[in-house]
Amino acid sequence: MTDTNYRAVWDRRSADDLAALEAVDNSGSEAVARATGAHTADMVATAVDLGPDDAILELGCGAARIGRELVGRCGHWTGVDISPNMIKVAGRRLEGHDNVRLEVLERTSLSMIDSDSLDKAYSVAVLCHMDKEDLFLYLREIARTLKSGGLAYVETWNLADPVGWQRWMYEVNFWDRSDHSERKDVARNQFCVAEEFALYAERAGLDVLVVFRDSPWLQMVVGKDLDAARREQERNRLAEQRSKIAHTPLFGQLFLEAIRVIYGDTHPKQSLRRLDAMGDRPEVGLYRTLIEGLWEQDPDRYGPPPEE
Template identity: 45%
Template sequence: MDFDDPKAFWNHQAATPEGARLAVDGSGDERTLQLTGAFSAAQARAALDPQPRDRIFELGCGVGRIGRELVGEVALWHGVDISENMLAVARERLADAGNARFDVLDGPRLPMLADASFDKGYCVAVFIHMDKEDMVLFLREVARVLRPGGLFYFDHWNLAHPVGWKRFSAEVDEIGRRGPGRRKDVARNQFCVPQELEAYVRGAGLEPLLVIADTPNAQVVCRKPDGDAAAAARETARLRDAAPRIDYGPQWTAYFEAIVDAEAAGQPPQRLRELLAAAPAGDATAAMFRAWIAGLWRLRAARWGELPADLQEPKQE
């Protein structure tokens, strides 16, 4: 089905809670969603250093995959998203959090968030799905709602990384298969080079403090300038130390590349299974990918057959 506007698209994807989970990160069940949520929240935590007094917002919060992990660590967590259906699932998943707020968006504006009212914000796997003009409109709004000295963390597909390029090529092939005159998918994956992201951030009035560019996801932490050069330098030094915990890193990248290659070949992810089998027992990143790929395998059982033993949950004693 073709959609002209992102709200209709994301509401359609999130028509059921299962659809919503799949649409945010391909998780087939709540346990996998919590594993990937913990992984992404650890990155956001390292980027933003949340404090109990902080007011924090998430742009494009989806089902609260990350928010559920962080809401207990801050004074206020405010999730905004274009999809009412995503927000309905998020409300349910964060029902126990008394400090969570939610608002629906109607475009690249944040009218419900007051000027200079947030200490921190973040946006994961959202800017990749919108036109670059809309991303910059959102970044201008981020600059408006952050207090001076406030921090914002986001990611984007990284076209300058070889695996990012491979992922982009898959989109190019998909567009190439469409007939002449067909419009591009409104929520398709879009790609940037890190330098371009820095330009957007600066153009929106924010100062990039850390740009990580060594994986298929570029990651940026930026700050709303407040004229305090010493404070900005302290934050930059903290981020330099935190960078290895923010970065997706080589293990995630190798697993992800194995998935991209398998999808391009239209085959089950044999190479990923080999990599996962070689991971040390108890490795959290491998456990997350194992759960994720098992969910995909179950969905594709008609084509791929029964879930192999190496992807099944270890039996609890």
């Protein structure tokens, strides 16, 4: 029987610490999660212009892959998630920090967070795993809980990107092979085009500053109650810092290599060879770590991983 609610799916995927890490970034490895977490944390901090005193919220914080890397860079970090198991893992990974609040969500609402209380908010790899009604409700909640002048970073899958389309086709083909008398997986990957994603944000009451769209992900930075001068200032800042925020087409190609390995379409050895031909860029190193990690975790499937 297909799970019919978000919590059941994500609790099942996070029964222990390593399972939770696998669910958040496909790694199943503390070392890889720290590497991908640090990379994503830098991107988020730049997108929302994170300051040392900021109160920041992560919607769908999972195992605190990103939060663990941001908690020392802000005044207060709050992580909320639909899955009690994820929140337990996040708590263990954040032990020793006293500027942290963790909350289990009961429904698509941030009712435990006061209105106008947050300087910043973000959500990574979460809004793509829910129905559009829930995506919109959460954007409305971000609009409610941000202070005037606050900023948020949110993302979902980009259907209009060539790799985004290929990712969507994995979902289409999976459903095509599935039992159609069952409901679809509630946590399946869902996709938008940039105009649709921006429309939800605008109708939720947020000012859309930018939607980066050159990769399989739509990366949107929004603000609350920004006057024209501040909007222009933030747009200029985001344009200047684009290379630190926007995923590149190369990042999309690397991601495709990773999902080909995950879905069994290619052997990690072949993917790593293709990565070698992509040069020495930091994102290539990040995906090399991820793909090597996938190989190390499953020697029965792929054979013994290389020594080095």
